[in-house]
Amino acid sequence: MYGLNGRILEVDLTTNNYRVVEVEEKIYKLFMGGRGLATYILAKTLGEKWRLLDPLSPENPLIIATGPLTGYYPGIKLIVSGKSPQSNGVVGSAISSELAVELKAAGYDAIVVKGASEKPVYLYIEDNRVEIRDASDLWGLRGRELIEKLVEKAKREHGLERPPGHLYIGPAGENLVRTAAVMAKLAHASGYGGYGAVMGSKKLKAILVKGNNPLPRIYNPEKFIELRQQAVKTLVERFARFRQWGTVSGTWYHGYHTSSMPIKNWQEEWHDNKEFSPGGFESKTWVKNPWADYGCPTACMKLSRTIAHGDKYVTDGPDYEMAAYLGTNLGVFKPEDAVRLSAVADDLGLCGIQTGNVVGFAIELYEKGLLTKEDVGYELKWGDVEAIEKLLYDIAYRRGIGRILAEGVYRAALELSRVKNTDLLKYTVQVKGIGIGAHGIRSGLDYPQPIAYACSVQGGDHTSVAGLPVKSTESEAWAAIMDSSVVCMFNDLGDNFILEYLNAVTGWNYTLDDLYNTGRRILTLQRILLLLGGPDVTWNPLEHDDNPPRFYEPLPTGPYKGRATDKSKVLELKAKYYAELGWDEKGVPREETMDKLGLGEFKNLLKQLVQG
Amino acid sequence: MQSKTRICLKLAGSECTLCIESSNCISIAYALDKYMEECGRVDLEHIVAVEGGRILGLNEVLCGEKEITVVRLVRGG
Known part of the structure; x- marks a missing residue:
């Protein structure tokens, strides 16, 4: 295996244990890493009871995942995921943190935090050393003060000159606020999805990772x-x-x-x-x-x-x-x-x-x-x-x-x-x-298409908008690829370039079709989990695959005054979009699409969805 | 005698295709600038021109008949 460790660190805060789980390369080839890997883990381990799974219960894991391009491609994004307490689906929520590279250098592609601690803790990971440490003195602290303490702790308790890669929550996460983010470096946030609350529900204040090993070897240096x-x-x-x-x-x-x-x-x-x-x-x-x-x-x-x-x-x-x-x-x-x-x-x-x-x-x-x-x-x-x-x-x-x-x-x-x-x-x-992210659709001049949010598997997330054609960088399939490889969307140099880069690092010899099919696969599995939803909220595609009412009101001011989203255009694009993805008229993935994408093992979830 | 240059630019997902014709060769910067003017929805600094999978530099010059894909690099912020 190239570009990846093939290992996930699984930490259980209820039992205070951890273990290393080996992951076969075929899973990475299907889901890459980041958002894709998180979606696979969630569907595989919790799919059957998804509808009953409370996102703020100990059973919902917090997943921190890197991808095959982490550490190799410029930038250091990683993905935070789990069952979202906002959408009740899966959101791949990107954040910049040096923890991404440190984690990979420590020998892991991802961390899966399960269970919940009774008292506040933080995780300290340095290569094979994994410690669940008391965080009573950190609980309650806001970002700036917390970072100062982490610097002090890094020096005193871990002998480091500066704090290692880190993620943390503030008081909002501790108080299970559904709009709480997982934070890094004072001002970086993994906000979409509400995973700050998931981290808070586990009484996990921070994760610190230091990796001292070289990154995994590269196929074609x-x-x-x-x-x-x-x-x-x-x-x-x-x-x-x-x-x-x-x-x-x-x-x-x-x-x-x-x-x-x-x-x-x-x-x-x-x-x-x-x-x-x-x-x-x-x-x-x-x-x-x-x-x-x-x-x-x-x-x-x-x-x-x-x-x-x-x-x-x-x-x-x-x-x-x-x-x-x-x-x-x-x-x-x-x-x-x-x-x-x-x-x-x-x-x-x-x-x-x-x-x-x-x-x-x-x-x-x-x-x-x-x-x-x-x-x-x-x-x-x-x-x-x-x-x-x-x-x-x-x-x-x-x-x-x-x-x-x-x-x-x-x-x-x-x-x-x-x-x-x-x-x-x-x-x-x-x-x-x-x-919805801060990019409106009424003027028709910004990048999101009329179905951008209505059909996104991540709801209003402006970094993961639905778009046509599906085999293009305008589509959500592309966003899923960026979040799974994992590459910062601001360093995107187009699909052909990313493809060549991915092949050089992993040796997978993907074609452009393989790459986009990976995006389709991830979206399809995310879509099923989103529609399963529950336990407090479920989505009806006929009603909820739509824009907020405000987007159909005419713009009241400015040079494009009077422009509004055209509902008939939304319906037309929606039908085209579902068809291109191999989903039915309600946006439910078809069985043959799942077969084609190698998602056969998840047909039981589709059955649950269709049976209602 | 110099042959005519015709460059067509299209952004995926956009209904707007722009073809520029000239008796001279055309620079990528000029073509992208024109595309932005005509088609909106994109900011010059956030797009690149791609031909056959290769990202073209802003200073590159194209002659003859070419089809260029406009790729948006920055979405959101």
Whole structure:
């Protein structure tokens, strides 16, 4: 086996044991790693009882997975997964952390954390040494303070000069907030899926990994060196502007030019506030540019800082999604305010997208008189940074209205609809429990197609959008390949290049068809688990494979005023998309498709689904 | 006598195909710029031109009849 260790570390926090599980190469060839491997493990070990599996129970594993290109391709993404407490399906949630390379150098391709500890613990892994250690002194700490402690611990207890690759949760994860992220390095987040809550349910505060071995051998080292040099050269040359401005360039590009940025819970998608632009962030908040993770030539990140009431707030970029969701979506149009809220969300371990989505929903309800001061305890207004910051804390600590909003926008809407005795779901901007990323579809100018979110196996995840044709980098099959190989989507150099790279590292001799069939295989298995869902929520494809109602309302402002998503186009594309994937008219994978994709062993799950 | 250049660009999933004709050769940077102007949905810095699986450099120049695939590198952010 090349490019992979063929070993998974399985840790059981209930029994305080661990073991190494060998994985055959044929499994990697079918599912690669990352998202694909996680989906396979979940379907194989828990598929039969998927509908009964509570995502926040000890039975739901937390999976941290690398892929065959981890450590070889520029960038250091890894995938966090498990049964999602947001969608009740499988989400491959990407995050940048040096832990990816450290894990592979420690001799493992993935960690599967099972069970739950009675008291707070953290995992320390150094090659063959696996320790489940007491984390009583870490529990309750927010991001910045936690990292300081981890640095101290790394020196004192593990004799390391600096902390090894790490992942952790903040108070939001500890309190089982469904919009909690798994965090790394102060401001990196694996937000989609809500796996911070899964980690919290296991009383697992952090995972630290140090690998001292060489990475697994490469099939064709000469070709690999040539491709690696080409990748670095192309990324450096091609992304000079991206390196300068990072994704925050979207604050103006998507806010002004493509009219696809969430504003006030997506009531609008256009702004012309020149201050809320890359230049505004650069002049008001940036203290370091660029900022990058290990081995990444693209270096799209920045470090931002602002001071309010004497308190310092530090975060990255913030990247476009944070600026959008903790900025314009909440009526915040000052860079320093968006940085402040982004830093608070990071520190609390909240996913900025999902939390910004549910907060936007709450403010709109307040604006419409559907939530009152009595409900909230204070006034909620667009752009009121003090109130929004307070609400972020209330969500993270599940206080007051925060108890309901901590359930994420879908479940919060269900509960508030019940309490208020009126339909509030129509104000949610989510698909299958997952708030939509900050790229709208109404103007038709941003990258997501009209079925992008409606048909995604990861709901509103903007990094995994459904698209046609399926055999193209515009499709979700491609997103699944990126998340399984595992490559950062910002370092993507096209399918042919990734194919050549993968073959040089693994020696699999894949064709482009093999590669896309791997993507189809992963999507098909994810789709089955998503539709099985349960226990508290299940999805009906006829009703839920759709956009939120807001996307069918005409844009009220900007140069594309009046544009809305065309429902008949959505239905037409949906039918075409299902047919291309070999799914039936409801989007249920066909038996022959499963045979063709080598998913025969999972037909029992399909049977469960069809039998209802 | 120089032959005519005709370059057609298409992005997967987009209904917009752009063909540029010229009596001279055409640079990739110019072709991508035109594609962005005409077809929207893409930001120049986030796309590359690919011919036969090879990523073309911005400074490369194409002559004759060519079909170019536009590949989006950066989605989201």
